[in-house]
Amino acid sequence: MSMTVGDFIVQRLHAWGVRRIFGYPGDGINGVFGALNRAKQSLEFIQTRHEEMAAFMASAHAKFTGQLGVCIATSGPGASHLVTGLYDARLDHQPVLAITGQQARSAIGGHYQQEIDVVSLFKDVAGDFVHQASTPAQVRHLLDRAIRIALANRTVTALILPNDLQQMPYEEPPRLHGTIHSGLGFKAPKTIPHADDLRQAADVLNAGKKVAILVGAGALGATDEVIAVADRLGAGAAKALLGKAVLPDDLPWVTGSIGMLGTNPSWKLMTGCDTLLMIGSGFPYSEFLPEEGQAKAVQIDINPNMLSLHYPMNVNLVGDAAETLKSLLPLLEQKKDHWRREIGKEIEEWWDTLDERAQAEANPINPQRVTWELSPRLPEGCILTSDSGSCANWYARDLKMRRGMSASLSGGLASMGACVPYAIAAKFAHPDRSVIGLVGDGAMQMNNMAELITVAKYWQKWSTPHFVIGVFNNEDLNQVTWEQRVMEGDPKFDASQRIPNVPYHRFAELIGLKGIYVDRADQVGAAWDEALKADRPVVIEFKTDPEVPPLPPHITFAQMQHLTEALVKGDPHEGGIITGTARQLLGALMPGGGDK
Numbered sequence: 001m002s003m004t005v006g007d008f009i010v011q012r013l014h015a016w017g018v019r020r021i022f023g024y025p026g027d028g029i030n031g032v033f034g035a036l037n038r039a040k041q042s043l044e045f046i047q048t049r050h051e052e053m054a055a056f057m058a059s060a061h062a063k064f065t066g067q068l069g070v071c072i073a074t075s076g077p078g079a080s081h082l083v084t085g086l087y088d089a090r091l092d093h094q095p096v097l098a099i100t101g102q103q104a105r106s107a108i109g110g111h112y113q114q115e116i117d118v119v120s121l122f123k124d125v126a127g128d129f130v131h132q133a134s135t136p137a138q139v140r141h142l143l144d145r146a147i148r149i150a151l152a153n154r155t156v157t158a159l160i161l162p163n164d165l166q167q168m169p170y171e172e173p174p175r176l177h178g179t180i181h182s183g184l185g186f187k188a189p190k191t192i193p194h195a196d197d198l199r200q201a202a203d204v205l206n207a208g209k210k211v212a213i214l215v216g217a218g219a220l221g222a223t224d225e226v227i228a229v230a231d232r233l234g235a236g237a238a239k240a241l242l243g244k245a246v247l248p249d250d251l252p253w254v255t256g257s258i259g260m261l262g263t264n265p266s267w268k269l270m271t272g273c274d275t276l277l278m279i280g281s282g283f284p285y286s287e288f289l290p291e292e293g294q295a296k297a298v299q300i301d302i303n304p305n306m307l308s309l310h311y312p313m314n315v316n317l318v319g320d321a322a323e324t325l326k327s328l329l330p331l332l333e334q335k336k337d338h339w340r341r342e343i344g345k346e347i348e349e350w351w352d353t354l355d356e357r358a359q360a361e362a363n364p365i366n367p368q369r370v371t372w373e374l375s376p377r378l379p380e381g382c383i384l385t386s387d388s389g390s391c392a393n394w395y396a397r398d399l400k401m402r403r404g405m406s407a408s409l410s411g412g413l414a415s416m417g418a419c420v421p422y423a424i425a426a427k428f429a430h431p432d433r434s435v436i437g438l439v440g441d442g443a444m445q446m447n448n449m450a451e452l453i454t455v456a457k458y459w460q461k462w463s464t465p466h467f468v469i470g471v472f473n474n475e476d477l478n479q480v481t482w483e484q485r486v487m488e489g490d491p492k493f494d495a496s497q498r499i500p501n502v503p504y505h506r507f508a509e510l511i512g513l514k515g516i517y518v519d520r521a522d523q524v525g526a527a528w529d530e531a532l533k534a535d536r537p538v539v540i541e542f543k544t545d546p547e548v549p550p551l552p553p554h555i556t557f558a559q560m561q562h563l564t565e566a567l568v569k570g571d572p573h574e575g576g577i578i579t580g581t582a583r584q585l586l587g588a589l590m591p592g593g594g595d596k
Contacts, residue, residue, distance in 0.1 A: 005136050005161070006035035008170040009099070009143060010043055015184055016147050018070055020044045020061065020428060022054040026074020028101025028114060031166020046428065046458070049450040051078050053421040055085020055098065056410075060418075060425035062094040063217075063408045064383065068151055069094065069425075075101040075163070076114030079121065084415055086125045086156050091412025092217065092242065093303065095150040097157050098122070102132060104164040122158045132160035136171040141182035148186045154303070191302060192327055193317040201298045201315040202331035208275025208296060210339045211235035214258065214289075217242035217411070218280015218301055218321050223403070225325035226279065227251070233277070234335035236343035238266035240283040241396055242411040244384075249400040252344045259288045261396040264353070264553045265346040272342075276311065280321045282412070286310045300324045354398060362545035364519050367391070367472050370542050371398035371438070373525040377532060378405065379466070382434040383426040385409050387419035387448070389440040390478040393550035406430075420448040420469060424455060427467055434466040434532065442477045442499055449507060452539065456511040459537050467537040471504045474546035482549050491569045508539035519543040547573055 003011075009032055013021070021043055025033050036045050048054040051073040058069030069089065073082050079100040089096040102108070103115045122130045129149045133139050139161075146157040173179040193201075205211060211233040219226055223246055230237055230253065237247055238258040247254045255265035270276075270290050276297040283289070289311045290297075299313045300321055307316040317324055358372035371394040378384075378399070384407040386395035392409065401407065406426070410418040423437035439448050452469070459465060472478075481497045484490045505515030514534050518527045518541065531538040 003170045004031060004035060004166065005133075005139050005168050005170050006031035006033075006166040007038065008139060009161070009166075010035040010039045012140065012143050013070065014039075014042050016068070018043060018068060020046060021070045021072055022046045022048055022057040022061070022425070023072035024048055024051050024054060024074070024078060026078050026101065028075030028078065028103065028163050029072060029099070029161070029166070030101075031163060032072065032099065032101075032161065035166075044428075046424075046454075048421070048454055050447060051081035052083075052085050052417070053447065053451050053454075055082045055096070056088060056415075056418050056421035057085075057425040058096045058098075059085055059089035059092065059094050060385070060408065060422040061429055062089065062096055063092070064406060064426045064429045067095075068147060069096040070099065071096065072099045073101070074114075075103055075118070076116050079118045079160075080116065083121070083125060084413075085418075085421075086122075086158075088410050088413045088415055088418060090125050090156045092410070093154040094156075095154050097146055097150050097159065098126065099159050099161065101166070102160050102162045105134060105162045106164070108162070118158075118160045122160075126156045126158035128153050128155050129157040130160070131158075133162070133165055136165065136168050137173040137179065139165075139170070140173065141180035144182035144184065151186045151188070190323055191319045192323050193319045197315060197317055198324075198328055198331060201317055202328060204296045204298050204314050205233055205275060205277060206333045208233075208273075209335075210273045211275045211277060211335070212269045212273035212290070212295070213237040214240060214270075214276065214278045214281050214283060215243040215246040216240040216279070216281025216283060217408075219243055219246045220280075222279070222322035222325060223247060225322045225329070228329055229277070229325050229332065232329060232332045232334055234337045234340050235277070236265075236269045236273075236340060238262070238269055240281045241392070242408060243281060244396070244399075245401055245405055245407040247401070248403050250402065252347060253340050255343065255347060256350075257396040258283065259285045260552045261393045261550075262288065262553050263350055263397060265343065265350045267553045268346055269343060278311070278313075279325070282306050282309065284310060358398065362521070362548055365521050365524065365542050365544045367474070367542070367544040367548055368394055368398060369521055369524050370470060370472065370544065371395060374398075374436070374470070374528050375400045377525070377528050378402070378436070379434040379532060380404060382436055383407070383423075383430060385419055385422040385426065385435075385437045387437075387439040387443040388414045388416050388479070389443055390482070390550040391438045391440045391472050393479075395438050416443040417447040419443060420451040420455070423467065423469065424451060424458075427462055428458075431462040432464055434464070435468070436532075437469045439469060439471055440478060441471060441473045441475065441502065441504070444471050444504060445499060445502060449502075449504070452508060452513065453511055455537050456513055459513075465534065465536050466532065468531045468534075469537075469539050470531075471539060471541045472544045473501070473504065473541050474544045475499055475501050476546035478546050479550060481546065482551065486549075486551060489569075492573055503541070505539050505541040508537075512536070514538040516540040517543075
């Protein structure tokens with residue numbers, strides 16, 4: 001049997017170093033799936049429950065490995081289902097290749113069943129490269145360019161294959177005018193700024209007395225270099241959400257997360273600094289950065305498009321974080337640690353505050369208690385992820401990172417439904433490491449429950465079974481509920497916010513996983529202990545209080561007014577809002593108030 005176009009696609013992916021593909025089959029992509037079957041596991045195919053989940057897994061694979069993520073789907077609805085997960089990769093600058101089917105070439109343009117214009121559909125999300133193949137000799141250079149551009153630009157690319165083309169005999173491009181002869185291979189270059197730019201940056205940083213550092217995902221892999229520069233500058237450091245794993249939280253000058261999900265020390269670090277060094281971060285909320293004109297600023301980013309975007313920088317450095325920091329370090333002067341001592345006191349007080357808030361009574365479980373109890377139990381080298389929603393607040397604030405741990409989530413897109421597919425991709429990439437995901441009940445019902453079936457299908461192939469999904473069951477779309485109250489001044493709208501009470505732990509048991517149910521605060525720690533040492537994947541369901549507010553660390557007067565308006569208008573859960581931890585936060589906002 002001669003090599004088909006589908007066979008060539010599989011072989012070429014393998015030659016590029018791809019070893020795993022996430023997706024879902026369909027007749028529009030059967031030619032490639034037949035080739036996958038013939039390839040005898042040279043590429044591992046992971047069958048998801050939904051194409052969107054395959055794209056999320058490809059994005060997470062790229063994040064947790066640094067390699068190309070690949071997802072595959074059929075034509076029409078299969079292709080359209082990929083889009084949300086692909087946007088997750090694009091907005092977080094991850095290299096992902098999407099391969100989709102299309103109707104036969106002779107049918108295109110004829111309003112054929114499942115015929116959609118996939119090129120136009122993907123034109124934004126895969127704008128750097130999206131093409132539909134039309135001849136066998138064209139496939140080689142389309143695939144090579146899609147992969148190389150995805151890796152070089154750290155973005156999403158797409159290749160669309162009509163179903164009849166996939167079954168045709170493969171042809172190498174002939175040696176003729178109008179043909180393309182592409183090749184394999186790409187290695188990212190070492191990118192370092194010009195020496196005079198480094199000198200200008202050092203002058204700005206050396207002149208500062210109170211230096212603040214903000215690290216994002218672009219600083220992953222540069223932990224030692226960030227620490228060395230921070231020590232030289234006597235700086236404090238905050239972490240954007242995607243940079244959570246850059247710095248361990250046991251360093252006394254690391255203030256934790258920044259922004260809506262951030263900490264008070266990070267807020268005070270930014271409002272009190274006179275100099276800012278931003279490393280590999282596209283943190284979007286300018287109101288949590290220094291006030292414009294307050295601080296001199298330097299930014300390091302591999303992508304020039306991200307420079308001076310959310311704060312006006314004095315010096316912009318295009319370069320790899322680790323290499324740039326290595327080159328910058330010899331130019332920096334050693335500072336005294338007066339500023340750091342001030343920061344350290346704030347951090348100590350903050351951890352004490354979080355402890356008090358986690359221990360506060362709630363009905364029935366304080367959600368902060370869930371993550372606070374998990375934090376000291378985190379296994380060495382574990383991988384953490386979270387869904388979007390109020391659970392991301394507790395993930396961001398309460399979990400203390402240690403060296404060797406990894407963590408990521410849907411950052412730029414902040415999509416619901418990414419937790420379980422992220423966790424699955426992490427476990428396939430690192431089957432020997434413990435993987436822990438945190439998800440709210442809204443996102444669990446949206447699509448995460450279905451992907452537990454994927455866990456049930458594959459977990460016995462993993463070298464270790466340690467895979468835990470913690471579900472916050474509060475029967476509420478909690479983040480939006482509190483946004484309505486604090487940002488809009490509207491009371492909770494039960495018709496949109498209240499969701500069904502589902503026994504998630506029992507669903508896990510039905511499909512062969514372990515289920516644990518917790519509805520008492522004094523059971524939380526022991527439940528985590530049980531889950532983390534279980535002999536199979538675990539869904540641990542916590543019955544949590546929806547009236548513990550996931551508010552930002554700094555509440556503006558306008559936000560306080562809005563919350564008061566929501567109460568005055570008659571919030572259906574007014575009694576819960578003014579008790580427990582909510583009372584602590586409200587007390588801190590009142591004149592003479594504080595956390596009691």
